[in-house]
Amino acid sequence: MSDQEKELQVLRDQIDQIDQQLQTLLNQRAACAQQVAEVKQKYQGSRDAVFYRPEREAQVLRRVMERNTGPLPERDVARLFREVMSACLALEQPMRIAFLGPEGTFTQQAAVKHFGLSAITAPLASLDEVFREVEAGTAHYGVVPIENTSEGMVNHTLHLFSRFRLSIVGEVELNIHHHLLVRPTIDRNAVTRIYATQSALSQCRSWLDAHYPSVERVAVATNADAARQASIETDVGLAAAIGSELAIELYPLQVAVRNIEDQAESSSRFLILGCQDVGPSGHDKTSILVCAHDKPGALYDLLAPFRLRGISLTRIETRTLSGPWSSVFYIDFEGHVSDAPVQALFKDLEAESLELKLLGSYPQAVL
Amino acid sequence: MSDQEKELQVLRDQIDQIDQQLQTLLNQRAACAQQVAEVKQKYQGSRDAVFYRPEREAQVLRRVMERNTGPLPERDVARLFREVMSACLALEQPMRIAFLGPEGTFTQQAAVKHFGLSAITAPLASLDEVFREVEAGTAHYGVVPIENTSEGMVNHTLHLFSRFRLSIVGEVELNIHHHLLVRPTIDRNAVTRIYATQSALSQCRSWLDAHYPSVERVAVATNADAARQASIETDVGLAAAIGSELAIELYPLQVAVRNIEDQAESSSRFLILGCQDVGPSGHDKTSILVCAHDKPGALYDLLAPFRLRGISLTRIETRTLSGPWSSVFYIDFEGHVSDAPVQALFKDLEAESLELKLLGSYPQAVL
Incomplete structure (x- = not known):
């Protein structure tokens, strides 16, 4: 076994130990969640018992984020707890x-x-x-x-x-931030058509009026449709799309202009x-x-x-x-x-x- | 505090304790994963280091499923571990x-x-x-x-x-199982058009030939398109869709005939x-x-x-x-x-x- 393999083996053994403890705890948590459901059914009757408690879930997630020391980022660890709660809840009642x-x-x-x-x-x-x-x-x-x-x-x-x-x-x-997206080979000044959802077009209206006053704007149903259209349309003209960071990851497009929304942060x-x-x-x-x-x-x-x-x-x-x-x-x-x-x-x-x-x-x- | 509240409080305190331990372990696991990445970079160089190891991940998931005692089902607990590994990996290298x-x-x-x-x-x-x-x-x-x-x-x-x-x-x-889906108000014998993906149409060909020989079959891009079409089309005729259990959950359709695929299990x-x-x-x-x-x-x-x-x-x-x-x-x-x-x-x-x-x-x- 090489030095690298030896060092990795030690770490992997540690991870295996941790995983065993994690698994035991996950099942203990699920068992507690089952008991919570039983208590609710005992007092409220099985028809009236409410299993999902938004206030309780919010408290758990806030505590998780407050006490987090890393290296997992707060948001990732909260997302994992969301999934743990989702799985425990599904045991009682798939939502x-x-x-x-x-x-x-x-x-x-x-x-x-x-x-x-x-x-x-x-x-x-x-x-x-x-x-x-x-x-x-x-x-x-x-x-x-x-x-x-x-x-x-x-x-x-x-x-x-x-x-x-x-x-x-x-x-x-x-x-949600909006960017103007084009295929890498396209000059953004030559764009003749812009695809976007109605909502994105309205959120970027001033910017579009200033920079692309005479360019055709085509409203499509989803952000994915806009990006797909701009990424495949090669014959009919030079198309661009308005989309999010997500779209750049998803389609062969690049950001021509960043954050074109009329207000600084669009949430x-x-x-x-x-x-x-x-x-x-x-x-x-x-x-x-x-x-x-x-x-x-x-x-x-x-x-x-x-x-x-x-x-x-x-x-x-x-x-x-x-x-x-x-x-x-x-x-x-x-x-x-x-x-x-x-x-x-x-x-x-x-x-x-x-x-x-x-x-x-x-x-x-x-x- | 009512009896119910008291009993719930005891259980919730237990869950909080478990959550704290879970969180500590999750971060310990992430720290170990970081050390694994460091070892790999030390020996292989940062360009050549491979962070994702399918064989290792498969071993971890198999062990998780083997040793699982419940109450969480094997598949759910394995899915949670998939997410834990996914989050740990993303610390080093978002995939x-x-x-x-x-x-x-x-x-x-x-x-x-x-x-x-x-x-x-x-x-x-x-x-x-x-x-x-x-x-x-x-x-x-x-x-x-x-x-x-x-x-x-x-x-x-x-x-x-x-x-x-x-x-x-x-x-x-x-x-994947295929079902014939119709709106609850529709008699399945009156169906005049069936929407499905090309793949679903071909997997159910014999059944369709036997039961709906003269009904129009319309190929659409996705299972979601088929279900949506059958769920909204009320004017042009009586539409049905071929789809999975998922589609019944997702659209106001019900199963008219179950498992219409030509072979017993379509995977x-x-x-x-x-x-x-x-x-x-x-x-x-x-x-x-x-x-x-x-x-x-x-x-x-x-x-x-x-x-x-x-x-x-x-x-x-x-x-x-x-x-x-x-x-x-x-x-x-x-x-x-x-x-x-x-x-x-x-x-x-x-x-x-x-x-x-x-x-x-x-x-x-x-x-």
């Missing part, structure tokens, strides 16, 4: 997750990021279907896009909350829909819809209680309706519906005779 | 894996099954491109489909082995391509191409040495060519090129003046 399809979109990426590989993810053709499947119990949870920095709230999603009795039980954030947010109330995790968000009469100072009346109670708003969106309730405000703020200041806030808002709908309290995105 | 695209196909599923989530998978438009990217080093490994039970070897893949200097470094198996096999020789793992396969003169008894001459050396053939495929080497046999057999009987076999074949090309020795699929 079916509906998302707004098609496959290969950022929404699917968000679903896998949140629920892990042991969950079964199901692409559906419309937002309505996602809400319907979750309400009917065909899927345990749903994942829908709710905003990105430049397009704002997805109107239709908000509207659906009034038609279905679902809560927001979590959020997922994905950071997309997704909501997890479910039929349960989520307890406090320590770092939570609450989403509400508030209807206000169309009168001067309506927005001021609405915001005063937040300031009074020291509650931080993270997002506010206004929608104008017809009828006596002429404005609807969608509001995200920090805190949980069970916190005393939030309960006081709700009393204040009701005293202003504002109509209020709680969409959900849920853990802030951990990863 | 880029090229596969025959598009995304969402079984080939991508095979790539993720083999390399884990920490690998970057890149869909390419053609088999040639996959071979080219791996030979050029742009991708570390490639994944291509090589056979399924009824369609036989993918000819083109075999042909490419003569053009590129690549080896087979691993195999992946996926079990698809995929090859991992690389530029390295793989050492013996204990349970290996070897793939070779043998050219034979077109003379009576050529196949007999070819097979005799296998019987003589007690070597089990797992697959043989014949291709007819023009010219003096009129037949090419693709052969898979059990054993590793470093085993004495295999070396004796190669001498026998050369003595028969048969032209022989070793495609690779690699671990048999573990999962």
